[in-house]
Amino acid sequence: MQFMHAIFPLGGMLGAIHISIMSKSVLDTLLSRASTDQLVEPAPSGIELERILSAGLRAPDHGRLRPWRYTVIAGEYRTAFADQVCDAVIRQAPDTPDFKLKKRREKFRTIPAIIALGFHVQPEGKIPVSEQEAAVAAGAMNVLNALHFEGFSGVWVTGAFQKDQQLLESLGLTTPHRLEGFLLVGTPSNPELSKPRPDIKPYMAIWNGKNASFAADED
Numbered sequence: 007m008q009f010m011h012a013i014f015p016l017g018g019m020l021g022a023i024h025i026s027i028m029s030k031s032v033l034d035t036l037l038s039r040a041s042t043d044q045l046v047e048p049a050p051s052g053i054e055l056e057r058i059l060s061a062g063l064r065a066p067d068h069g070r071l072r073p074w075r076y077t078v079i080a081g082e083y084r085t086a087f088a089d090q091v092c093d094a095v096i097r098q099a100p101d102t103p104d105f106k107l108k109k110r111r112e113k114f115r116t117i118p119a120i121i122a123l124g125f126h127v128q129p130e131g132k133i134p135v136s137e138q139e140a141a142v143a144a145g146a147m148n149v150l151n152a153l154h155f156e157g158f159s160g161v162w163v164t165g166a167f168q169k170d171q172q173l174l175e176s177l178g179l180t181t182p183h184r185l186e187g188f189l190l191v192g193t194p195s196n197p198e199l200s201k202p203r204p205d206i207k208p209y210m211a212i213w214n215g216k217n218a219s220f221a222a223d224e225d
């Protein structure tokens with residue numbers, strides 16, 4: 007969204023009018039975002055990756071606590087990391103069937119890049135942890151949108167293994183950090199993929215002084 011500040015004379019005084027212009031094509035691009043794990047090379051790297059992750063830091067952040075921590079796994083390190091993830095899965099859920107482990111290892115070994123979504127938690131301050139976590143989630147969404155704008159894509163995945171202490175240590179995310187999952191990142195193998203989205207109307211209400219309700223909640 008772009009903002010323009012226009013100065014107009016108002017009854018002899020100068021008044022500032024804040025005009026918001028949302029380019030239609032930018033909104034169309036935003037509305038076409040979809041998650042996918044069908045990803046091929048390349049993943050963003052270098053300055054481009056830094057710019058995309060910078061979008062994460064534009065998320066709303068109550069108290070300016072800056073809770074975002076991003077650990078990037080790419081290139082030759084993916085194989086060792088995939089092994090660490092599988093070791094964590096086994097420690098957390100020893101009954102995990104072999105085929106699931108194999109699938110997980112293959113995904114983490116071959117996806118072009120992985121971004122661990124770290125969360126630096128500050129439980130003692132006056133900002134509720136839920137709001138801090140919301141800032142991390144909003145940051146992740148900004149990163150997904152930035153990826154999409156730059157022609158990349160990704161998907162947010164989670165699992166019980168994200169609480170594994172050895173894995174957290176490896177990612178630089180021991181206490182007071184948490185791991186909120188991973189963004190699997192790359193170039194979509196089918197860039198035209200656009201999932202049908204529900205119509206907005208059942209999910210919004212224009213408040214008119216009476217109790218609001220949503221068609222989405224009707225039986």
Ligand SMILES: Cc1cc2nc3c(=O)[nH]c(=O)nc-3n(C[C@H](O)[C@H](O)[C@H](O)COP(=O)(O)O)c2cc1C
Binds near residue numbers: 041161
């Ligand atoms: C916090 C969080 C955790 C998620 N964990 C998983 C997951 O472990 N596996 C999965 O297939 N999808 C997971 N998803 C959902 C996908 O990231 C994605 O949103 C979903 O496939 C729907 O695609 P869409 O984003 O295009 O609507 C998670 C989403 C969120 C917000």
